[in-house]
Amino acid sequence: MKRIFTFIKAVFIIVMVWFLAHSIYITVDGLTDKHTNADVAIVLGNKVNEDGSLSERLKARLDKGIELFNQKRVKSIIVSGGLGKEGFLEAKKMQDYLIKNKIPAEKIWVDNYGNDTEKTVENSIRIMDSLNFKSAISVSQYFHQTRTKKLFRNKGFDDIESASPDYFEWRDFYSIFREFVAYYKEAF
Numbered sequence: 001m002k003r004i005f006t007f008i009k010a011v012f013i014i015v016m017v018w019f020l021a022h023s024i025y026i027t028v029d030g031l032t033d034k035h036t037n038a039d040v041a042i043v044l045g046n047k048v049n050e051d052g053s054l055s056e057r058l059k060a061r062l063d064k065g066i067e068l069f070n071q072k073r074v075k076s077i078i079v080s081g082g083l084g085k086e087g088f089l090e091a092k093k094m095q096d097y098l099i100k101n102k103i104p105a106e107k108i109w110v111d112n113y114g115n116d117t118e119k120t121v122e123n124s125i126r127i128m129d130s131l132n133f134k135s136a137i138s139v140s141q142y143f144h145q146t147r148t149k150k151l152f153r154n155k156g157f158d159d160i161e162s163a164s165p166d167y168f169e170w171r172d173f174y175s176i177f178r179e180f181v182a183y184y185k186e187a188f
Contacts, residue, residue, distance in 0.1 A: 022183070023176050030142030033163045039133035041065045041074040041163075042124045044140040044148065045081020045090035045114055052088055054097060057141065060167035062097050065139050068163060069103055074137060076107045078124050080114030090114075117144070118186075121151040128157070135159040141167070143176045147183045 043065040047055040054062070068074045077098060081090025091112045098108050109127050114120035128136065138148045138160060145162040152160040 019177075019180055022180055026143055026146040026176070026179060026183075030145035030162065030164050034161050035073070036135075036137070036161045037073045038135035038137045038159070038161065039074065039131075040076045040078055040109075040128060040135075041068045041137045041139050042078045042080060042120070043094060044117065044120055044138070044144065045079070045094065048084050048086055048088040048090055048093050050086045052086075052093065054093060057167060057169070058090070058094070059097070060165035061139050061141070062094055062101075064163055064165040066098065066101050066103060068137060068139070069107070076109060076131075076133070077103060078109045078111060078127055078136075080111035080120040080124060082113060082115035082119070117148055117182075118151055121148070121155060121157075125152070125155055125157050136161075138162040140164065141172070141175065143172060143179045147179055147186065150183070151186070 043061050046058040046061065048058065049055055065077050069077060079091045079094035079098065081094060083089055089112045091110045091114065095108050095110050099105055109131070111120065111123040111127065114123055124136070136152070136157070136159065138145055138152070140148060140162070142164040145164060149160050149162060152158075
């Protein structure tokens with residue numbers, strides 16, 4: 001019985017160290033902006049509130065996309081999101097916000113079928129291929145960037161960097177755990 005307890009304890013310690021190391025890595029990676037330029041920023045969708053307003057998290061992502069555009073680090077912006085349970089197309093609401101904030105409509109590409117990260121990656125690559133875009137900057141929360149860039153690279157799109165908004169909240173702790181699980185779920 002003691003051997004089993006010792007084994008379980010050892011496995012638990014290994015998993016915890018692995019989780020902490022992975023969490024530190026994705027946090028550092030997600031908060032690192034290499035200040036590169038690219039053809040396009042890809043802003044990943046998030047919650048639209050029941051009244052049709054954007055969540056603060058989504059606004060922060062869009063504001064980061066606007067910042068990249070205004071700094072001339074990107075020439076265009078792809079907004080990607082699906083139909084939320086609140087009944088709104090996230091990407092359409094994102095497009096409206098960008099236009100309201102003086103991003104020219106002809107510089108915005110809308111993906112209303114980005115229901116999850118993998119769909120956003122697939123659809124964004126299709127849009128970029130049609131426009132002959134060769135480089136991109138992913139815009140999402142810091143904890144989401146490592147997996148997002150890995151998905152792009154797994155699909156053969158290697159010129160992908162990331163930029164994350166300076167927006168933090170308590171739910172980030174849950175989100176880091178969720179990203180840990182999602183990263184290895186997709187890896188295997």
